[in-house]
Every structure is written in structure tokens, then in C-alpha cells.
Amino acid sequence: MTELICIGCPKGCHLKVDEENGYKVTGNSCPVGAEYGANELRNPTRVLTSTVRIVGGLHDCLPVRTNKPIPKPLLLEAMAQLRNIEVKSPVRMGDVIIENLLGTGADVIATRNM
Amino acid sequence: MYDVIIIGGGPAGLASAKACLDKGLEKVLIVERDKELGGILNQCIHNGFGLHMFKEELTGPEFAGRFIDMLRDTKVEVMLDTMVLSIEDDHTVHVINTVNGYQCLKAKSIILAMGCRERTRGAIAIPGTRAAGVFTAGTAQRYMNIDGYMVGKRVVILGSGDIGLIMARRMTLEGAKVLACVEINPYSGGLARNIKQCLEDFNIPLYLSHTITDIRGENRVEGVTVSKVDGHFQPIKGTEMYFDCDTVLLSVGLIPENELSKAANIRIDPRTRGPVVYENMETSAEGIFACGNVVHVHDLADNVALEAKKAGESAAEYVSGLRRADKKVVEIKTLPGVGYTVPQHVRVPLDNKFVEVFFRVNRVFGNSVILVKDEKDNVISQFKREFIVPGSMEKIIIPKVMLEKAEGNLTVSVKED
Numbered sequence: 001m002t003e004l005i006c007i008g009c010p011k012g013c014h015l016k017v018d019e020e021n022g023y024k025v026t027g028n029s030c031p032v033g034a035e036y037g038a039n040e041l042r043n044p045t046r047v048l049t050s051t052v053r054i055v056g057g058l059h060d061c062l063p064v065r066t067n068k069p070i071p072k073p074l075l076l077e078a079m080a081q082l083r084n085i086e087v088k089s090p091v092r093m094g095d096v097i098i099e100n101l102l103g104t105g106a107d108v109i110a111t112r113n114m
Numbered sequence: 115m116y117d118v119i120i121i122g123g124g125p126a127g128l129a130s131a132k133a134c135l136d137k138g139l140e141k142v143l144i145v146e147r148d149k150e151l152g153g154i155l156n157q158c159i160h161n162g163f164g165l166h167m168f169k170e171e172l173t174g175p176e177f178a179g180r181f182i183d184m185l186r187d188t189k190v191e192v193m194l195d196t197m198v199l200s201i202e203d204d205h206t207v208h209v210i211n212t213v214n215g216y217q218c219l220k221a222k223s224i225i226l227a228m229g230c231r232e233r234t235r236g237a238i239a240i241p242g243t244r245a246a247g248v249f250t251a252g253t254a255q256r257y258m259n260i261d262g263y264m265v266g267k268r269v270v271i272l273g274s275g276d277i278g279l280i281m282a283r284r285m286t287l288e289g290a291k292v293l294a295c296v297e298i299n300p301y302s303g304g305l306a307r308n309i310k311q312c313l314e315d316f317n318i319p320l321y322l323s324h325t326i327t328d329i330r331g332e333n334r335v336e337g338v339t340v341s342k343v344d345g346h347f348q349p350i351k352g353t354e355m356y357f358d359c360d361t362v363l364l365s366v367g368l369i370p371e372n373e374l375s376k377a378a379n380i381r382i383d384p385r386t387r388g389p390v391v392y393e394n395m396e397t398s399a400e401g402i403f404a405c406g407n408v409v410h411v412h413d414l415a416d417n418v419a420l421e422a423k424k425a426g427e428s429a430a431e432y433v434s435g436l437r438r439a440d441k442k443v444v445e446i447k448t449l450p451g452v453g454y455t456v457p458q459h460v461r462v463p464l465d466n467k468f469v470e471v472f473f474r475v476n477r478v479f480g481n482s483v484i485l486v487k488d489e490k491d492n493v494i495s496q497f498k499r500e501f502i503v504p505g506s507m508e509k510i511i512i513p514k515v516m517l518e519k520a521e522g523n524l525t526v527s528v529k530e531d
Contacts, residue, residue, distance in 0.1 A: 004310075005306045005307060005309070005310045006307065007307040007310050007311045008307075009165050009307070010162065010165070010305050010307060010413065010414055010506075012305055012306030012307045012310075046311065046315070047161050047171070048287075049159050049160045049161055049173055050159070050287060050288075051159060051258075051259055051262065053262070058149070058150065059260050059261065059262075060261060060262045061259060061260060061261065061262040063159035063173060063174075063175050063259065065159075065161060065173055072315065075287065076287070079287050079288070079289075093175075093176060093179050111159065111172075111173045111175045111176045111179075112156075112175035112176070112178075112179055113179065
């Protein structure tokens with residue numbers, strides 16, 4: 001049995017995950033917690049948020065995120081990819097900046113217009 | 115003449131403007147001092163916003179973008195890069211910018227949505243040298259996320275507020291080494307999920323009941339001394355730890371920004387440092403409403419937006435002629451353990467079927483009951499909770515029928531089982 005804090009929403013439910021019983025989750029108050037608890041011990045994933053360089057915009061940085069969670073061990077490698085990116089203004093919120101990041105199937109998308 | 119002038123274009127200002135429009139107001143003006151709308155959301159590039167409002171997990175810029183899109187092609191006017199200098203009793207707003215110079219704008223109603231600012235090193239008086247490299251967490255966040263500057267390589271974070279936790283992760287991802295997060299209280303000031311995903315994910319130690327007792331360095335920070343504190347927050351001799359670092363980030367609380375409100379003689383609650391408000395978010399000045407972090411510091415932008423909706427709707431009601439000033443006022447008082455409530459006053463009889471009361475506790479409670487009592491010690495409402503922590507704002511809903519049975523003022527208290 002492993003105890004976890006759910007990161008699915010700000011409520012922060014105290015989860016218990018039973019590894020010996022098919023990763024059954026208790027203590028969750030919604031389905032997000034059940035899914036998070038079951039995945040967290042086997043294949044933890046996170047949405048990555050960061051910035052990339054932008055030329056010609058109001059600021060020098062464009063905020064971006066992955067459009068779905070990626071495996072946690074890949075976060076730093078993904079950051080290294082973002083460091084090499086430079087985009088040109090204008091960019092629209094939702095525009096794809098990197099397709100299929102590190103083969104994860106997740107795209108990196110812009111999170112604002114600039 | 116404007117129907118409503120909204121001071122501040124962050125989440126509170128944007129959401130209140132939307133509510134004013136939805137209630138049919140035509141002449142709505144947002145005055146924003148920055149060069150763009152969105153307020154602090156623009157630098158909050160992390161996700162976790164919008165779960166209540168939009169039922170999906172958005173980043174700060176996306177959350178702001180949703181509201182900005184809703185106001186696009188509407189009649190809402192926006193003045194950017196404009197400072198409000200003062201507010202008069204007759205709802206004249208004095209503003210200044212470099213394009214139109216000095217202007218006096220008249221409005222039927224005003225919404226205060228100025229947000230809050232960070233407590234600084236000066237506010238908590240940390241001993242040591244005045245070396246460069248000590249930032250508030252939000253300033254560092256702005257430098258990194260908007261301007262693209264890396265603020266340091268080896269970092270100690272003082273305070274475990276959410277911005278500090280978010281910055282611990284952010285700096286780690288950008289290649290810095292975050293050595294420790296140090297919290298003077300025996301509990302964290304941030305959300306549990308942020309302890310998990312910002313500290314534990316990256317093996318950053320959290321030292322509870324500890325504080326920074328010395329900052330060293332001549333030009334740049336070279337290191338800090340961290341000591342354990344006793345129950346009265348006094349450093350305990352012999353517990354000193356030294357951290358070799360070049361940067362200190364402070365996440366030690368936020369202060370509602372009420373210079374304008376104070377100058378307008380609006381009554382301020384010393385506990386929240388925000389205006390005292392009624393259940394409809396009206397301040398002590400008739401026709402002037404307030405919402406968001408200028409009233410009390412929220413954990414979630416979603417809650418700011420909901421409160422702002424209430425303020426916007428109330429301002430629209432006021433503009434259309436509804437007055438509540440001659441109603442009976444019931445005060446909501448707090449007993450030890452409860453830090454404050456918002457609203458502080460309720461006008462009865464209520465126009466709605468219930469009143470929402472927000473509050474924070476000032477210590478950790480386990481299994482407990484929140485009790486709302488009247489002056490005759492009758493229990494008006496009670497609510498069970500498994501745990502209540504200072505880092506999470508609590509909400510209770512008191513039904514109108516119960517409120518009408520109350521004799522005199524109310525008290526809110528928490529009783530642990």
C-alpha cells in the first residue's frame with residue numbers, strides 16, 4: 001500500500017494505492033484520482049510547461065505546454081529540446097511548436113497569442 | 115459617464131467585466147497599468163488553472179486568454195499602460211497615461227480589482243548582507259517566464275507559498291539546483307499538490323519550522339544559514355545549517371494592494387488587509403465593489419473569477435438602481451482559530467437563497483466541525499471537515515432560512531473532534 005497526494009486538482013486528495021490488488025485506489029473523490037493513483041506508481045506522467053524564444057513579439061519568451069502528459073523521466077530531456085527552439089511572431093494560442101515531442105505522441109503548443 | 119470603471123485587468127477585473135456585460139451594461143471600462151490584460155496570469159505559465167471555471171486544466175496565459183477572448187468584439191473599453199491616481203466619493207476616477215495625459219472619468223459604479231503584491235525581505239527583516247540575488251518568487255517568475263532571464267544557479271527558497279513551490283520546479287527544469295525550501299511554520303503554506311509535483315518530484319527537501327537566519331555575500335549572495343525555530347518562531351541555537359547558494363527566493367506571503375482604497379477612505383479589515391465587504395462584494399463606500407486578491411488572498415484564480423462574477427453582477431444591479439443601504443447589517447465575527455471571513459458583513463433579508471462565506475484557519479485542524487452560531491449561542495449552520503489547513507481557503511454556504519433565524523451577529527468557529 002502506497003500513500004500519495006493526488007495532483008489532479010487543487011483539492012489534493014490523500015490516496016492509497018494497493019499495488020498487490022491491481023493498483024486499486026482508495027481515498028480519491030473523483031475518477032481523476034483513481035487514474036492518477038494507478039498510473040503514478042507504474043508510469044508517472046506530467047504536463048510540461050515552459051517557454052521558448054520568440055522573435056518580434058511583445059516579449060522575448062512565448063509560454064508553451066505539452067498538450068498531454070509525458071513520462072516524468074523525460075522532463076529534463078524535453079526541456080533540452082525546448083532550449084533550441086526559436087519561433088517568429090505572430091503565434092496563436094494552440095499553435096503547434098513541436099510535433100510529437102521525443103516520440104511521446106504529445107505536441108508542444110503555444111499557450112497564448114503573441 | 116461610464117456605468118462601471120474596473121480598476122485592474124487581471125483575473126478579477128476580466129471576470130467582473132464579463133459579468134457586467136452579461137447583466138446588460140453597455141459602458142464598461144477596464145483600466146490596467148500593464149501593457150496588456152491578464153495581470154499576474156501572464157507569468158503563471160504552469161498548468162492547474164480553470165478546473166472549476168472551464169472544466170479543463172489550463173495554464174495562466176490560457177485562463178486569461180479565455181476571458182480576453184470573451185471580451186473581444188464587445189463594448190468593453192480597455193485603457194492599457196494607465197495608472198489610476200485616485201478615486202473620489204462621487205465615483206470620479208483620476209487616471210494618467212502617456213497618450214491622453216491626465217483624465218477625470220466619471221462612473222456610476224466602481225469595481226476594485228487591483229490584486230496584491232508580494233511581501234519582501236524588508237517586510238520580514240532577514241539578517242545578513244545586502245547582496246544581490248535575493249528576489250521575491252514572483253519577481254523571479256517574471257524575469258524567467260516573461261523576460262527570459264535565468265536568475266540563479268543554486269537556490270534556497272524561503273517560505274512554502276505556492277509561488278515559491280512553483281518556482282522551485284521552474285528553476286529546476288531550467289537547470290538550477292534548488293537546495294531547499296525553508297518554512298517557518300510547522301505546516302506548508304502551499305497546496306498539497308504543489309508540495310508533491312514541485313518539491314517531491316525533484317527531491318527538493320522541505321524544512322518545516324525552519325527559517326533563514328543569515329544571508330552572506332558581498333556583491334552576490336554566497337550562502338545562507340538556516341536554523342530550526344521553536345514554538346514562538348525563535349531560532350534554536352546549535353541547529354544551524356549552511357547552504358552554499360547564489361540566490362534566495364522569498365515566498366512569504368502576499369499583501370492586498372489597497373493604497374487607492376485607503377486614500378478613498380474605504381474601510382479596510384486589518385486581518386485581510388483588504389476592504390471590508392458585504393455579501394454582494396460592496397465595500398463600505400456605496401457603489402464601490404471589490405473582488406479578487408485585493409479583498410483577500412486566494413489560492414486559486416478560479417475562485418477569484420467566481421468572486422469577481424459576484425462583484426460584477428452586484429455592480430450591474432447597483433447601476434440599474436437597486437439599493438441595499440437601508441437593510442439590517444449582521445456582522446460575521448471570528449473566534450480563535452479562524453483568521454478572518456469574507457464577507458465580514460451580511461445584509462438581511464438576503465436577496466439570494468444563501469450566502470457563501472470564505473475563511474482561513476490560522477492553524478492545522480484534523481477532523482472537525484465548522485460552527486456558525488448567533489448571539490444566543492444557537493447553532494445556525496454546521497459543516498464537517500476531515501482536515502482544514504491554513505493553506506487552503508474554506509467555503510461554507512449558509513442558507514437564507516437559517517440566517518433569518520439568527521439573533522444578532524454571527525460567529526464562525528472550528529471545533530476539533
